[in-house]
Amino acid sequence: MGGHVYLAYDYPVLGAFWTAMWVFLWVLWIFLLFRIVVDIFRDDSMSGWAKTGWLLFVLLLPFLGVFVYVIARGTGMGRREQHHVDQQQKAFDNYIRKTAGTEGGGGGSQADQLTRLSQLRADGTLSEEEFQKAKQKVLS
Structure with missing residues (x-):
């Protein structure tokens, strides 16, 4: 067999470090790109044309665009x-209030x-x- 057989000790520690570094930077780049695309779509102050322009710029020339x-x-x-x-927090709070029956802010019907007050007194x-x-206070 004329080919080289690579064993674990043939891969230097510095090579493993650089491989891990490049993988980390690649994953970081993907997260940054995703975050920017989400920010482009989330921004209500931009028109559709501006969003399209930024999206094309970021996707066609990714490094420069980002x-x-x-x-x-x-x-x-x-x-x-x-x-x-x-x-999101306001929507969640409104959902909890609606589900708990305290939509009116006072804690339900009079x-x-x-009934709750009388239970607390008892x-x-x-x-x-x-x-x-x-x-x-409840009756007023």
Whole structure:
């Protein structure tokens, strides 16, 4: 057999390090590219034509497109991400309130609130004076 057989000790440690480094940088590049494409589609202030232009620029000339995008629009990426997270949190909170039956902000219907107050008074959590104040607040 005239071919070379490569064993594990034939692959130097520095070579393994550089391979791991290139794989890491490649994965980092893919994440950055994906993040920018998501940011392009998420931005409501851009028109469809602007989104198309940026998307073509980023996909056809990826290195130049990504770097120019980060320089030109990078400062707003964090704000847009925070706005998106805030919107998701509000939607989640509204869903929880709706599901729990506290949509009106007061904790349900007046009858439900009075029932809960009377249970708290019976358990000894509320004094008679606190119960009367809370009852007046519910009824007003």
